[in-house]
Amino acid sequence: xxxxxxxxxxxxxxxxTYPPFEFEKDGEYTGIDIDLINAIAENQGFEIxxxxxxxxxxxxxxxAGQLDVAIAGMSITDERKEIVDFSxxxxxxxxxxxxxxxxxxxxxxxxxxGKTVAVKSGTTGAQFARDNEAEYGYEISQFEDSPxxxxxxxxxxxxxxxxxxxxxxxxxxxxxxxxxxxxxxLTGDQYGIAVLxxxxxxxLEKINAGLQELxxxxxxxxxxxxxxxx
Ligand code: GLN
Numbered sequence: 001x002x003x004x005x006x007x008x009x010x011x012x013x014x015x016x017t018y019p020p021f022e023f024e025k026d027g028e029y030t031g032i033d034i035d036l037i038n039a040i041a042e043n044q045g046f047e048i049x050x051x052x053x054x055x056x057x058x059x060x061x062x063x064a065g066q067l068d069v070a071i072a073g074m075s076i077t078d079e080r081k082e083i084v085d086f087s088x089x090x091x092x093x094x095x096x097x098x099x100x101x102x103x104x105x106x107x108x109x110x111x112x113x114g115k116t117v118a119v120k121s122g123t124t125g126a127q128f129a130r131d132n133e134a135e136y137g138y139e140i141s142q143f144e145d146s147p148x149x150x151x152x153x154x155x156x157x158x159x160x161x162x163x164x165x166x167x168x169x170x171x172x173x174x175x176x177x178x179x180x181x182x183x184x185x186l187t188g189d190q191y192g193i194a195v196l197x198x199x200x201x202x203x204l205e206k207i208n209a210g211l212q213e214l215x216x217x218x219x220x221x222x223x224x225x226x227x228x229x230x
Contacts, residue, residue: 007046010068020227040210056122086192118158125162
C-alpha cells in the first residue's frame with residue numbers, strides 16, 4: 001500500500017471502525033493511525049499490507065503469526081507487554097463513561113449499581129469493566145466493534161459504555177449519535193504500535209525511527225491536525 005523501493009512487506013492489523021484513528025472513507029482506509037503507518041513505511045522504505053479486523057482479534061493474530069504489526073489505537077498496558085513489544089508512545093488517551101444524551105441519572109461509577117455497561121471485546125474498557133464489576137455491581141454487555149456499542153447505548157439497550165475519550169469526542173462531534181460523556185476521565189494511557197514480543201527488534205527500531213522523523217519534520221502534527229480540531 002505504501003513505502004518505497006525494495007523493502008520488506010509487513011502485514012499490519014487495523015481496526016477500521018475506530019475514527020479518527022482508523023476508518024474507511026470512499027473505499028480507502030484513512031485516519032491518524034493509517035497516515036502515521038503509511039508515512040513511517042515511506043520514510044523507512046518498507047511496504048505494508050492492511051489487514052482489517054475486530055480489535056479483539058488483533059493480538060491473537062499477532063500471536064498466531066498472521067500479522068507483523070498492529071496499529072489500532074492500542075493502549076500500552078503492562079498486561080499486553082507480556083505478549084507484544086510496543087513502539088514509543090504516539091498518542092495520549094484513556095477511558096470515559098458515556099451515556100445517552102437524555103440520561104441524567106449517571107454521572108460516575110457510583111451510579112452504576114444494577115445498570116448495564118457496554119464494552120468492546122479485548123479492550124482496556126472491557127478490562128476496566130471486569131476489574132470494577134464486583135465493586136460497583138453492574139452487568140457487562142460485550143460488543144465486537146465500537147459503532148455497535150455506541151448504538152446500544154444511544155437506543156437505550158445499555159445504560160452506559162466505556163470508550164477512549166478522543167474516540168468518543170470525535171464520534172459525538174461527527175455523527176448524529178445522541179451520546180454524552182459524563183464524570184471525570186477514569187484512566188490515562190498512551191497508544192503504541194505493537195509487534196510480537198522478542199521477535200521483531202529490527203522492525204520496531206524502524207518504526208521508532210520513522211515516528212521520530214515524523215515528529216522532527218512536523219508531519220506528525222500535520223497528520224493530527226488533519227483529523228482533530230485543536
Ligand atoms: N485503546 C483501547 C485499547 O487499547 C481501545 C482500542 C480500540 O478499540 N481500537 O484497548
